[in-house]
Amino acid sequence: MITIGIDPGIERIGLGVVESSNGKMKLLNHELIKTPASLTTPQRLAMLYEKLMQFLKENKADNAAVEELFFARNTTTAITVAQARGVILLALQNMGLPIFEYTPLQVKQSLLGYGRADKKQIQYMIKIMLGDSAPKQDDVADAVAIAITHINMNRLNEKLKILS
16 A cells, blocks of 8 residues: 655645555655745645646555644634645545545654654654654655554554454
């Protein structure tokens, strides 16, 4: 199973492609999409869509996992990121990929068993799981963590099916 994980944003969008086979995971590819602040929001969204579609075409996947938004403070940022997330979901839908969504809490609990883990702890766990191929950029590491979360949840669901 190949999963694309996506950490949504308007300025920086993390992408990670993880393969799971025989209980082992391997990082196949990762990328950071950046959109310049000098562009208008519609221009940035169009750039995001074009770059994401190119990445999706180059990295054939079985499904996609996207982080759900959680903002408690800045509603302006939340709205802009939500617009980017909408473009991301549209691109995934246009590629015919099944889409799964996970909250930051679910990602942290899946990787570390603790919902208040920080980014360094997440990166450390990704490095343990994937070895030296683990990305160092926060947004990309988050995307890889989201992909791993989906893989872990899929394994759990398969085990539960066997038990029932």
